Amino acid sequence: MQELSGAICSPKVAVIYDTENRWALEDAAGPRNQGLFYKETVEKSYRAFRRLGLDVDVIDETQGLSDYQIVAAPVVYLQREGWVEKVRQFVAGGGTFLATYWSGIVDETDLCFLGGTPHGLLDVMGLRSMEIDGLYDGEWNEGVPVPQNRLHLTRTYRCSNLCELVKPSTAEVLMTYGKDFYAGMPALTENQYGAGKAYQICAGFEQGLYDELCGKLAEEAGVTSVVKEIPDGVEVTTREKNGIRYVFVQNFNRNAVEIKLPVEQYPVWNGQYDGTIGSWETVVLKENSPNFREK
Incomplete structure (x- = not known):
């Protein structure tokens, strides 16, 4: 193995896992008393990209984004100082950014932002969060693809735990909720910002949605693996x-x-x-x- 001494990984994909953010979520008094599932949600993005055979960096909010083509930032409830500026520059410069529900709620000192959420990224995401529905354990909704959506998504996926209701401004709706009082409202969106794109997963979707969506985003960004068909395990x-x-x-x-x-x-x-x-x-x-x- 001497030949490999000094060899390095150069991932083009990063997933945000931030300990300060996790602590803030664990201490939050809502929107569910228990079960925000931060770590599990982060793992869905990571698992989807790794199943594609892609190298993935796991970084926190303090690290730079410029080395990557795709950044997934699940449930960034707490935004550290400088995070918003990095995201804005990353997407405007041509990056693909994947965010989720319950993002941009509080600052580093756990104080709520005023002026709408996700804080500082309303124009980047092309939407504004209006409300969030905390589902009981065992309850579920579903995301239904919009006919002829740009990513050609065709499957319906279940979601649970949290379902965020958003009002698009410039974002294109790719999937909508299938039932309850918010049936027909956006469940997955895409927004062009500068030279890049920002995607919002509005609910706690099952792994299958992440697998399909991350595959589409990687293909579009030109981030591919040497091995094309990878069996489970x-x-x-x-x-x-x-x-x-x-x-x-x-x-x-x-x-x-x-x-x-x-x-x-x-x-x-x-x-x-x-x-x-x-x-x-x-x-x-x-x-x-x-x-x-x-x-």
């Missing part, structure tokens, strides 16, 4: 050194899995591969062109 990670990419394909299943690897461009450098990867085994591929450069 298999992870793909890349590292780079001297302009050459190394691809780690790891099988965490108890059984061997069939997987198609691009061995013509990325020959097997370490491990055994005959069309399958054994249980708990790893195959490492190495870019065969020394002229490779990340775009």
